[in-house]
Amino acid sequence: MKLNCKKCGNEINKLNLNEVQRFEILGMIQQDLKLFAIKKLIDDFGFNHKEAKVIVTHINSKNGKCQRCDYDELENENAECPKCGAFNYNLKEPVFNSDFCTHLEWKLDFENLGIESLKRYWCDGVDTIPYDVKSLSKENIEKNKSIITRAWIGEDGQGVYEMEIKLGEQSVENYKKELSLIDCIPDKEDKDWIKIEPENNRIQVYLK
Ligand SMILES: [Zn+2]
């Protein structure tokens, strides 16, 4: 069954994106790389150019917020805006997202590790784009329980580190259910969840 957007009258194609495709396409739209998103939809799904363009204009970049008006309480995916009638794909934010990375950055407390040389270390950011986006597939998370990305760490917060985020039982479950991982970050007081090797610019963090 085909859907129509009540605002522009265009026919809407249903999208069935896996975690990796959602991460990539939503990321492109949020960074205003719409032409790349169109190309990806053509390459990955065989849509023609017009169809892909219509899809991209109906992907709202912020979950809940209509792409055409100021309404910001859209609830489910494939939502029609009750205010202006526009169709919104309203894709859920990927589980590995900037909100999670920011929380992780805040929780990294090196003072608590009890290592004198690391006392003044802090983290200035965790990259929201992992080395390999394919590692974000649910199959991969279940199998390898790991996401590798970059982080900026040091006394000046600027050393480039390879950060491996290890997922525990709770985080794997949350990931499979597409629930946030923020609650899976251990408390600041917990000493055992951070393993850092400054000599190799490497860090591992263990989520619950
Ligand atoms: Zn429309």
Ligand SMILES: [Zn+2]
């Ligand atoms: Zn609207």
